Structures are given as C-alpha cells and as structure tokens.
Amino acid sequence: MNLTLKVWRQKSANSPGRFQDHTARNVMPDMSFLEMLDVVNEELAERGEEPIAFDSDCREGICGACSLVINGIPHGGNAGTATCQLHMRHFHDGQTITIEPWRARAFPPVKDLVVDRSAFDRIIQSGGFVSVNTGGTPDANALPIPKVDQELAMDAAACIGCGACVAACKNASAMLFVAAKVQHLALLPQGKVEANRRVLSMVEAMDAEGFGACSVTGSCEAVCPKQISLDFISRMNRDYLKA
Amino acid sequence: MHLDAKPPSGPLDKKWEKHQLEMKLVNPANKRRFDVIVVGSGLAGASAAATLAELGYHVKCFCFQDSPRRAHSIAAQGGINAAKNYQNDGDSVRRLFYDTIKGGDFRGREANTYRLAQLSVNIIDQCVAQGVPFAREYGGLLTNRSFGGAQVSRTFYARGQTGQQLLIGAYQALSRQIGAGTVEMHPRTEMLELVLVDGQAKGIVVRNLVTGEVSSHAADAVVLATGGYSNVFYLSTNARGCNVTATHRAYKKGAAFANPCYTQIHPTCIPVSGDHQSKLTLMSESLRNDGRVWVPKKKGDKRAPDQIPEADRDYFLERKYPSFGNLAPRDISSRAAKEACDEGRGVGPTGLGVYLDFADAIQRLGEGTIRERYGNLFDMYETITGESAYQQPMRIFPALHYTMGGLWVDYNLMSNIPGLFVVGEANFSDHGANRLGASALMQGLADGYFILPYTIGNYFASTKPQKPSVSHPEFKKSEENVRNQTKRLLSIKGKRTATSFHRELGKLLWDKCGMARDEAGLKQALKRIPELREEFWQNLTVPGDSGEFNQSLEYAGRVADYMEFGELLCTDALTRRESCGGHFRTEFQTEDGEALRDDEAFSFVSAWEFKGVDQAPVLHKEPLVYEEVKMTQRSYK
Ligand SMILES: Cc1cc2nc3c(=O)[nH]c(=O)nc-3n(C[C@H](O)[C@H](O)[C@H](O)COP(=O)(O)OP(=O)(O)OC[C@H]3O[C@@H](n4cnc5c(N)ncnc54)[C@H](O)[C@@H]3O)c2cc1C
Ligand code: SF4
Ligand code: FES
Secondary structure: OOEEEEEEEOOOOOOOOEEEEEEEOOOOOOOEHHHHHHHHHHHHHHOOOOOOOOOOOOOOOOOOOOOOEEOOEEHHHOOOOOHHHOEHHHOOOOOEEEEEOOOEOOEOEEEOOEEOOHHHHHHHHOOOOOOOOOOOOOOOOOOOOOHHHHHHHHHHHOOOOOOHHHHHOOOOOOHHHHHHHHHHHHOOHHHHOOHHHHHHHHHHHHHHOOOOOOOOOOHHHHHOOOOOOOHHHHHHHHHHHHO | OOOOOOOOOOOHHHHHHHHHHHOOOOOHHHHOOOEEEEEOOOHHHHHHHHHHHHHOOEEEEEOOOOOHHHOHHHHOOOOEEOOOOOOOOOOOHHHHHHHHHHHOOOOOOHHHHHHHHHHHHHHHHHHHHHOOOOOEOOOOOEOOEOOOOOOOOOEEOOOOOHHHHHHHHHHHHHHHHHHHOOEEEEOOEEEEEEEEEOOEEEEEEEEEOOOOOEEEEEOOEEEEOOOOOHHHHOOOOOOOOOOOHHHHHHHHOOOOEEOOOOEEEEEEEOOOOOOOOOOOOEOOHHHHHOOEEEEEOOOOOOOOHHHOOHHHEEOHHHHHOOOOHHHOOHHHHHHHHHHHHHOOOOOOOOOOOEEEEOHHHHHHHOHHHHHHHHHHHHHHHHHHHOOOOOOOOEEEEEEEEEEOOEEOOOOOOEOOOOOEEEOHHHEOOOOOOOOOOOOHHHHHHHHHHHHHHHHHHHHHHOOOOOOOOOOOHHHHHHHHHHHHHHHHHHHOOOOEOHHHHHHHHHHHHHHHHOOOEOHHHHHHHHHHHHHHHHHHHHHEOOOOOOOOOOHHHHHHHHHHHHHHHHHHHHHHHHHOOOOEOOEOEOOOEOOOOOEOOOHHHHOEEEEEEOOOOOOOOEEEEEEOOOOOOOOOOOOOO
C-alpha cells in the first residue's frame, strides 16, 4: 500500500515547526509503524535529505522511548501497545496519516518528533524509590507479601515512563505516571515505610515541572500502553490527603 | 601485553571471602576525593553507579538514551537465577556454579563463576528490599520457575518483565543518588573515546547527542557498562541502539578484547518477515516449558499445521535429546532448528521457521492456565504476526541474542588497562562459551552491586587520587580524533546509507559466522569485510550536520566500528579450531553433531590486542586452570 504522511518537522527546539508531506511507498502489512518510517527515512537519506527524527530503542513496547501521536492519538490508538508495536496491517492503501510529537509544556521539543522527557526522571529523583543502600538487606523471604498486593504493585510497576498519558491529557497532567510509581511502592511493605514523604515530594516535583492538574477524564488510561488503571490516581489522592 | 587474572588462592568457596579481607579499603573521608566515570546505565551500570555513590565516591554516569531507565536491560523477559534453594529441590551455590561452568562448555574462569553463584543470593534480597515485585505464591513467599534447561527451579521473575523491574529498581537507586547530588547523570551523551594518561584510564570524550558538542570528562577510574555487540549482525533481539562503540574504541586504545567469537543465538524468536525488518523479537524461552517444537517430516510439506497428522510430524528436539527434549540448551536447540530448515523442512512463508506448538499443553492444562502463564507473550506474538498461538502453533526461528565475549577483565573486573573496569555484558565475564538463561541479569547485578564497588576501592587504595585536567594533551588529542572522524563521515557524501552497509555486513556475518562456522566461510568473510569497509569510507552518505541532533551521524559512527569489529569476530572464530558452546565449527563435531571441544589445545581465553585497523591483531592466551571442576563432554541426550 501507499500512504501519505503529514509529519511534524522541526529543526531544533528554538526553530518553528510545521507539517511536511512525505510519501510511504510499497508498505507491507507486516511492517511495524516505525519500520515504515525507517523505509521513508532511507529514501530521504539516499536523496541527501534529512530523515525524520524520532525516538525508539527496544521496539517491543518496554523501553518507553517511542512516542508518536498518530492521527491525533498517542501511540496510535490500539489498546495496550506502544507506537513500536503498531503494525501497518491496521492501515489501508491511500490513507493519509498525521504524525506529531508529544506536546506538553513540560516536554520541550528536541527535533521533529523527539521531545525532552527528563521531567519524568526528576520526579523520580524527588522520591520515587525506597531508601535502601546496597547490602545488609534481610532475606528476600523474611517478609511474606500477599499475592494480591504484589500483583497490584506489579500492575502499577509496569509503567514504561513513555509519557503518552501526558500527551493525551488536555491539561498535560502527569498524574497517571506519578500515581503508578507512588502506588507500586506504597503497596509493598518495603515501600510503605516512607510512603507519606514520597507522595508529598513527588506531587510537589510534578507541579514544579509544569504538568497540569488532573480532571479525571481518563484519556490517559485510554492511551496507556500498559493499561495502567485510573484507580491508582484515586488511591494516590487518598494517600496524599492522609499525608 | 601481560594478562594476570589474579584469582585468589585457596579453596573455591573461600576465595571471595578471603579476597574481600585482603583488599585494601579507602578511608570514608577520602572516598569523595575520587571521581568515577560509569558509562552505561543498564543493570550493570546503574547498579554500579548507585552503589559507588552510596559508598561516597563522586560519580558521573552516561547513557545514549534520553533516560537511564531505557537501557537495553529493560527488555529482559524471563527471569534471574539465584541459588536460594527456596524450592528445596536440591539447588545450591555449588550446583549453580557447576551448571554455569558446564553450560559455558568449560571455557569460563572458575573463580569468577563461583563468586557469581555465591552473590546471586544477595541480589534477590537487594531487589526485594528495593520494591521489585517478584512473583509470589499465595502464602506470600517468592515463587520460582525452571528456566532454559535447568533441572532445578531457581529463576525469579516478575511476569514477563523481569529485566524491566530489576532495571527500575536499579534506576530508582540511581535516581536517589542523582537527587542527592552524588551522581551527575548525562543522558543522550555518547562516549566516543577512552582517554589514557601514562597508561592509565583517566577519562572519556563524549558527544552530546542533542547539541553535537564534543567534551572531555576526567576521573580517577572509568567503568564501562555498555552492553553487548549482538547488533554487529544487524538483526538481533537487542534494542536498536545497542552497539560496540565504547568497547571497540577502548580496544583500540589497548584494552584486550576477549573471546569475541562467543556469541549466543536464541532459539525462540519471531521469524524475519521481510527486508524492512529492523530487529527480531524474542519470545521468552519459558515457552519451551510447555510448547513442543516440530517441523513436517517431509521436505517442502506446505500443508497448514493442523492438516499435518502426528505421523507426519518430527518433534526433532524430543527425538534427538530424549531427556531434555524441548528444553535442550539454546545452542543445541538453535542448531537443530537450522538443520531442519537447511533440510528444506522449515515452515512459514520464508521457510526459515519451526513450529512451537501449545495444542497438547492447552489440552492438558486448559487454555486458562496457558493464558495465565504466557498470556502477555501470546499477545505480543499476535500483535506482531497477526496470528493467535492459542489456535495455531507459533513460528519461531533462532536469532542473535547475547554476546559472551567482551573486554578482558581480571578477577577484580579490571581490564589490562589500569583504572579501566568493565562490568555486565560488556566484559567477557563468567559465562564461558555459552550463557545459561536468566544468568545475564544475575551477572550484571553481581558486578554492579557487589563486586566492582569494592574492587575499585582496592585499586584506589593502592593509587593516589590524581585526576588529570581535561586540558591535558591526551584529552585534546582524543577530542581531535572525534571531531576528525565526524568530519570524515559527513564529508564522504557518497551514495549508500549506513543502514545499507550495516545490513550487508550483518548478513555476511550471519551467513559465515553465525550459528555454524567453517574455515572456508570465515576466510571469505575476512576477505570481504575489508572491501566493504573501504567502500563504506568511500561511498557512505550521512545527511545533516555535526552541531545538531543527528541520528544518522550517531548511527554511522557505530557502523564504522562494526566494520572493524566484524573482522575481529571472524578472526577469533577462525583461530579457535574447535567447537564450544555458542561457537560451532562444522569441522569439529561429534558423530551426533555435537560441539567437539579440544581441551588440549584450546582451554584458554583468547584476548586480542589491537595493532591498527588494517593490521592483524595479536592473540594473547589466558590459560584456563580448573582447580576443582573436572571437564566433561557436555551431553544433553
Ligand atoms: C530480548 C532480551 C531478553 C533477555 N532476557 C534475559 C533474561 O530473561 N534473563 C537474563 O538473565 N538475561 C536476559 N537477557 C540478557 C540481558 O538483558 C542483558 O545481557 C543485560 O541486560 C545487559 O545489561 P548491561 O547492563 O550489561 O547492558 P545494557 O542494559 O545493554 O546497557 C548498556 C548501557 O550502556 C549505554 N551505552 C552503550 N554504549 C554507550 C556509549 N558509547 N556511550 C554512552 N553510553 C553507552 C547504554 O545507553 C546503556 O545505558 C535478555 C536480552 C534480550 C535482548
Ligand atoms: S502511565 Fe502509561 S502512558 Fe503514562 S508513562 Fe506510564 S506507561 Fe506511559
Ligand atoms: S521502542 Fe521501546 S517501547 Fe517502543
């Protein structure tokens, strides 16, 4: 199939961006979306033109690097998958596809479809950890943990830090990301000890980074490649009020 | 070049303890005067950087991704081994050690491997304390599975996302230190040169991938935790960004590269679907616990799998290896699949695939159980191929997965260059000629949490802090190298992209130096690679500029290194005239087609010294001395 791509091109953080049309030819249904872009980029490079910059690494939905808004939806709208797991069999010949970067004040642009998500790292640095040093820890089985708690913690810990939740939110709120980390740790006895301190400092860091407020519309949950549940936000709100 | 592995004396199980006692300590107040550079933020790098900072050193950490949390370690699925013996099924440190040495086909260093097995136990405690949500039983205790051919259940896991959870644990520990100001983190920064001053590793030169700025960083020691080189083959299960640049450039500065030909092929990956393929996706090996591998008995049997009756199927692993069956080690299973395909019995559109069939398991255990065990893997398979493995068998094919070779290190994880330490997949490490499933995560974390932070102290205690200034001529010279190489890459303005060169090199290596190797093929590759390299430097095209975010330029630099490194890989494979573990020379096999070692002639580590790009490297041998283990022929019959 052949496709028309309307791609956001922006030379650098300080230069203005615009949509540019590119054509993707002979696209096969088994290609992933990023492989389709690779092919377009090869053609551009062969012509001496600058390829479209985008982030990706693992290409299997776990590193959280890939980050494209496709036809208005972060990660392209297939439930529970990241951009790199989207395959071309979901598109049809002659289709026009718009491709944009994550857009949020706290994610400044780098180039084309690449943005700076280091705000997420700084939120984790503010308290998204258990304060233990290496060594001197008790035997791993010293403290039994109910399977339901561990499973729920794992649901939250599955977050890949991609930022789609922010990109989907009309307020560019990072609540789902923050709640996932806060709950992953608060649900486990090891993390409970400093749960109050953690939630306070992480929420404060989130606000300081310029992420918006949460109005619980649920658009974040809908695009999250790991289907992190909105319930974690209400749990976090409770913990926050208690703290 | 002098290679002294420095294994401590005494009985195996006492060596590390003894060494710990004998190592000199750095006074706590002095530690902050030592600067350490850690390149890499995967399991090995993040755990090392965090622990070094906890101990009081001043750390700078670098990675090329936009966040340390995205290092390739994140993608590990299956699990991590530890000799906890929680299942009371006869596991022990000694058994894990022995399995690892035997699995590595007796080409690993005994003392290191024993220490790895000992430390495995601490890793699990550490990770649980950090909040890693390992799978548990209803009683609240940790659960285990048997993995990759092990006959005991010693593998800890967090659904199919063990690497992710372990890395997030290490990333969080690292983030805590970054927040505390003890680690300075440099994401989107690529190390391009190692800097030596008076023969000691004293810093690196990096390129800021956003601005293109080239700068120097000095330290008292440099730790490389930059991962493996599977991507020299172009297609592998590794993340796209994984590359050999850091270790290759250290090699060019004098670090010995050990056993480059020990590469591991993983038997259960989704087959290639076309030329556009950018990477291969691994399906966790745990699938082999319940899936049965087969191909049609007849050549060219194009019937749909459900139309092929039992009598016309060849469950070749069960047939050839009755006691291990579908769980035979990775190299054996991979080669068996290749043989079936070479015989024309491969399945799928390309004929390069074999079935992994769950029909029996579903009948025996019910679809619910299979869904519970492998649901996410089946979903992943369906996302990629559009096929449901509940209804029809998966198609799988081997792919490059892991590299046992790497920079040579001694018992202290220090290379032959004083002050250059190497941890994780980047070193040649503890796995010999073949790594067991779920042992890479274990090694990366043992190196980073429990070994390097202490052995580096011993190095510091015997040297004075003497970080040179970055205006030292050696730094300036290395910066010039980087700028010149960049200029050179951009100025060729030829016709072929870096991708097209990489793909051609990768295919050549896969054909001649992949699952099975022979003298004639290796010689062809060794003739072809220099030609290809020359064409690369004459006909490459790299769009864009150096003073900006330029992914084509980053990539071209990595491919330039593959063009040299591929040659070293083949040279090592040609020199090792035996088969062992992941290195299979067709000339050296038993009557049953098993790898045939030559212990008389080849029980040594091959450590290569760089002599110039178009010069032959020089081989140095570290003899492998087994004090307690008796070498046997591996048999999985
Ligand atoms: C799909 C898959 C599944 C796996 N599953 C398992 C499993 O279940 N169990 C198991 O034990 N093992 C598994 N492995 C192997 C294991 O994941 C790796 O061996 C291990 O994670 C490597 O960790 P590392 O820290 O050494 O390197 P990596 O995680 O590769 O990290 C390398 C780091 O170095 C940085 N870097 C590299 N070069 C440079 C440079 N020039 N400049 C700056 N930074 C640089 C990168 O940014 C990155 O931070 C799997 C591997 C794959 C591919
Ligand atoms: S919560 Fe979901 S969408 Fe948000 S960063 Fe995590 S994985 Fe991405
Ligand atoms: S590239 Fe890693 S999640 Fe998409």
